[in-house]
Amino acid sequence: MTRSIVRNAAAGLLTVTLATVTLVLSGCGLAETGAVAATVAASKADEAKQAKQTEARMEQKINEAYKTAADQRHAAEAASQ
Secondary structure (H helix, E strand, O other): OHHHHHHHHHHHHHHHHHHHHHHHHHHHOHHHHHHHHHHHHHHHHHHHHHHHHHHHHHHHHHHHHHHHHHHHHHHHHHHHO
């Protein structure tokens, strides 16, 4: 029974300690800084994803332009013979 009282007291102390730390960090803005950093990281990840998609679209357009130019050359060569 004494062990359970000690265990409950330790759990209560841990809860109070965590609550106090949270309040202190919130008061100095550190918790908000962490949230801002997470938001910025998510935004940068989204930007990187969009950049990859844009790169893929541009590569596809360039390849289509090369194919069109090659088709036109072949058509011009065929017409000149």
